[in-house]
Amino acid sequence: MSAKLTRQNKIKELLNSKLVSSHEELVKLLKEEDIIATQATLSRDFAELGVIRTFTDKGAKYILNSEESGKQIAKLIGFEILSVEYNESMIVIRTLAGRAQGIAHYVDRLNRVEILGTVAGDDTVLVIPNTHQNISAVVGLIKRMMVEQSGTKNKLNL
Amino acid sequence: MSAKLTRQNKIKELLNSKLVSSHEELVKLLKEEDIIATQATLSRDFAELGVIRTFTDKGAKYILNSEESGKQIAKLIGFEILSVEYNESMIVIRTLAGRAQGIAHYVDRLNRVEILGTVAGDDTVLVIPNTHQNISAVVGLIKRMMVEQSGTKNKLNL
């Protein structure tokens, strides 16, 4: 495994397990694991990994992008989307009985600004786009998402 | 509305509609709307609003993380509302898992003509306003209702 990959994997691990508030802090944590890197390198790593900075009561906190972690969840769910339809103000996803909650949860975890929220029943998910968003763009987003995750493009009528 | 609230609302609006890559950039955008503020103020606003920084192919991008900022205020509210957001045709109330039904029931019981009905999932309530109703008026109604319940008006960013 390349040095870069080793380091980035360790970074993911550390971000998931510790509260990291600055690049320099992470430099030290890495050093404890015998991985030497400078702040500049971490700055680049953060961009590549899509690390995001959030605010906590204790100041900044760097975490891995939720879209990434969301994708991990998705694999566990296993989508069975039957259809994705929409009118001018919302999108309706049809799925198998009992799957809607999981799909809605996944969509939520994507944390996309384009999406205001979701409501899930048993076999239907309602996706509410944000104001100012072109709804077909959001539909595209969802379809791409689902296809990516399910790998069953052909089965779907997308 | 206080100057701070006006500004923060405009910030939310701008972050949802434009790609903002730095504080200074937002200073200028705000100035175009006749809102004068310095970078220092925006730094504080970002922390309060729970704005997060993500990476795009075009560099940094600041976006709202309603879930995060919502959590900060959640404890202050009896219902545990995380956020109240809306687009041009409906309102989405986020809450903790299992609370949505109770909140929807409460909204129903208000028996307001402005509200056509509600749909509740597990952690999300959809409020459908009556035709021709000004949606922000209905949002105001809901927020006031929540504040009445919690009695913590000033602390909330609602």
Place this chain on the structure above:
DNA sequence: AGGTTTTATGAATAAATATACAAAAAGACT
């Protein structure tokens, strides 16, 4: 209203992050 406390803000500056540039390391291909 006037006095007191709390909250909000700006200017200056400290602290943190991103980047330009040069050099080293790693591959790729004879």
Place this chain on the structure above:
DNA sequence: AGTCTTTTTGTATATTTATTCATAAAACCT
């Protein structure tokens, strides 16, 4: 092996963001 190309990294520095300290504004009392 050697040469060329690409990728990765560090140093130094530019840029950006957070904070300190002082002041102003707002809220809160009698």
